Amino acid sequence: MSSENTHGAPSNGPGAGHGTASGHATAVHHASDGHDAVHHAPQRSHDGNLRVANGGRIDRSRALQFTFDGRHYTGFAGDTLASALLANGVHLVGRSFKYHRPRGILAAGSEEPSALVTVSRDAYRVTPNLRATQVELYDGLTAISQNRWPSLQRDVGRVNDLLSPFFPAGFYYKTFMWPKKAWHSLYEPFIRRAAGLGEAPTLPDPDRYAQRYAHCDVLVVGSGPAGIAAALAAADAGARVMLCDESTEFGGSLLGDVAARIDGETGTDWVAKSIATLQANPRVTLLPRTTAFGYFPHNLIGLNERLTDHLPAPAVGQTRERLWQVRATSVVLAAGAIERPLVFPGNDRPGIMLAGAAQIYLNRYGVQVGTRVVIVTAADGAYQTALDLQASGVTVLAIADVRAAAGGPLPTAARRAGIDVLTGSTVLGTEGDLRVNHIALGKVKDGVVSPGQTFDCDAVLMSGGFTPAVHLFSQSRGKLDWSDHLKSFVPGRSAENERSAGACRGVFGLAEALSDGTAAGAAAAPGPSRLTRQFAVDVEICGDDAYLGALPAPTTKPKYKSFVDWQHDVTVKDLNLATREGFQSIEHVKRYTTTGMATDQGKTSNLNAMAIVAQKLDIALPKVGLTTFRMPYTPVSFGSFAGISRGDLFDPVRTTPTHEWATAKGAVFENVGLWKRARYFPRGSEDMHAAVARECVAVRNACGIFDASTLGKIEVVGADAAEFMNRLYINSWTNLGVGRSRYGILCRDDGFIYDDGVVARIAPDRFHVTTTTGGAPRVLAMMEDYRQTEWPDLKVWLTSTTEQWSVIAVQGPNSRQVLEGLVEGIDLSAAAMPHMSVVKGRICGVPTLLFRVSFTGELGFEVNVPADYGAAVWEAIYAAGQKHGMVEYGTETMHVLRAEKGYIIVGQDTDGTVTPDDGGLTWAIGKTKADFVGKRSLERPSMKAANRKQLVGLRTKDPKVVLDEGAQVAAKAGQTPPMELIGHVTSSYASSVLGYSIALALVAGGRARMGQTLYIPMPNGDLEVEVTAPVFYDPTGARING
């Protein structure tokens, strides 16, 4: 190990003036990064030599270079960005959300609320809002701070802090109320720019993400002592075990604990041995860097595994993150506990952090977070921190204990080590601009606060005890119980096959956690444990004291804010204001003040916020209510959720057999459900309007070819097929002969049109039912429902044949001539094959089911051939059609042609409130049937009312004006809102064949309004329309029967 490494490369310059708050500002120019930056004169202690010589989990032989805000620093393999910055004396790492206050590193793990940074590899790989405490250092890492301009040290937004009297809780709601119009144009854009943290990347994410499903007997979440013990016990019983931990290394709290001994070994040695045991077991899966972010019903746990974020240069195509969906027979939650900050004036300065975090930085990363520290605590654990720090050479100025007395083994040891222990303490305030440099303690006696000692220091470490991490338990819908003793919520009744073990259920002692984990793991495993492990533990007893709410404060107004929620800048004052303004439920207080609503979800703040509200309202804390713990536990990247479902794989695409042909012809496609359908076939420079006008005229005057393969097709087969169809469709099917087809309408039992389509009888016991393109799955589901659950006695079977048939519509006066040369053994003459007939035969040498049917109003056929022959038959028909003026046409022309004939499209001209009669389709109802689905509902008075909306045609006074689909219809002209409206336009097109625009509309009492003038109110005034019959073209049907 070279001393140069510990000190950082010389080119780093004075290094870490950042954190000091001496006020001796001098400009230092860095040639290396070209930035002008102001740095405070370094104190000797901040020259980067905050790394202790030995110990910790870092590899001092592997120095890593990184930059933060453009400045170069050095860390070691095993560091996080936070520990490496601290080793360089950098505490100031960000600006707060609302007041832009300088913020440092509060914690050492995923609960970190303040130290959020943006890490980037290149322009595409930019990840904002990462907790520096979880970012693993790699060589060349580039990170920047957030929410500051122009620089972290001199931030213009800081003015918000000075203006803070004007930004109380609910500020937005109170201030930006007037004028109303200014919200969208002025206030919201400004607020959005001013608030917030990192900037979301805008370029597409080039990385790969994977997803995996897994099953196991026991999933253990968390690898602290309880988790490892649980995994060992479950594995001993032969269970299939998965053990995950959000951290790089397994071990949890043991990684930051140098005092404990398990079976005579150090904690980390015991961890290494235990993990090796688990690793050797083929039934155990170990997942480090894997966060259990969500607990879903029936023991489905979402895990997010980070695979490359710690690598200096991931291989091209290497998977960045893997989303696991693990279905576990049972789950052991060993999520640990989160240290609770103390709430006192000025508690948010850089250099003020959790005592346990300081202990982790020292013992796991070999970093002293300061040289002269004051510890403020309400629990014994911080005394171990004090002892560890003192042993490493840090001056512990005092331990200010909030409790009236501190007599446990650790306080006794601290006193024996010569540390000044001040019981009955509180904090009156701190000083230091970019880093804490002073703390003023207070004395509490009989509830009265008086000034106490003051200290010049460079770090303040605090501990309000520990809060069990019950997030996943709560997500699993387990019931939380309040523990007065622990001053925390703890897991109560489980909702799933789940057990909490160790600190996450308030079992804090190491020996207790180990045996709790062992018991949980053994109980979770399906078989009896073959081993009963017991662990001999040597550790000082820490107790389980904890503190809730704000520390005692003098009655005078404090000089500084007391922060409760670091990430959303919520203070005691904000919470008090909320209660004063009448908010009582914590759910309301939370929304009003935004406490606990930041990306950390209030991991360090929620209980203190609840306690402050409860105290103000003078009620017990559980009465304030408990906010919901939501997934994800920590943010998960969108890429991980998306997996491979992006780009072409975002959604399945269905194409018809002629898709390639249409693509080659230059078709413009539209999405219909998952289908790609050719919408029109532009030629030359045609736009859609021109192409559709040409296609329509060609079909009416010669012939056209159209791919109708997407129509849903269901075969209804069996002795009772006709009876089944009779019961389901409104039409009568008994008298439909073989070789004939009929336009069928399906209602639901509420009497409203559900679907429609041509139904052919191709054998006495066999119907070929077509449905709308989008409706095929739901029609089949409805048919199955009735078949299976209402009429199981009927002998009928249903099969989807949508994809088995390619359907080629050949429409227009020349269509018979086109097909005549291609069919074999089929007489296409009007006499042999009238409208609505269907024959089996052959075309172009392949079998066909040939329909004479028309959705255009022209003489027309639909050639059904097995899908594999679709493209070949299509091309043969197209070739044969060329001498008959055939054009290819798409869905847009199909829509215009059918609208000219007044044929409805279910879902466009109907909307779930349209009866067959409303649609002018009463003729289709089988009059002699006693019942069909929907019949009874059609008898209800409201379904027969004369003023129901009925399908009519509309013609605009100005033939060139094409109405907007969805436009409203009014009987009276010149109305202003609120208007009296009587209907709406459902279909509207320019008809090139007719030379004027046409529209279909649903209008109240429409059929009684023939010839009336109605009005379409539009932004520029009313458009006049005349009500007509919905059939605009060939009303007698002469052409279709040609």
Added chain:
Amino acid sequence: MLLIVCPYCGKRPELEFTYGGEAHLTRPERPAELDDQTWTDFLYMRTNLKGLYAERWRHARGCGRFFNALRDTTTDHFLATYKTGTPRPDLPVTASTAGSRK
């Protein structure tokens, strides 16, 4: 994601199933003979219990069969699934499964 036991196929993830509303409602034999209120009740009124609820599910992306399930709507736990047409299993009602119209 729930795990649902299809009586024909066994335990499968929720994604394979579609929901079918309340179970044990039989479409009247002769709807034409019913008055409007009775028909409306059949069409639209459901018990919507908080607690143990008998409902229809379909293994739509599996065997395609409809079946019935007893689910505790307060916990989302399935206590039983059974074939259409068979009677509702007689399960002991616990505190959490005591149905109430809430």
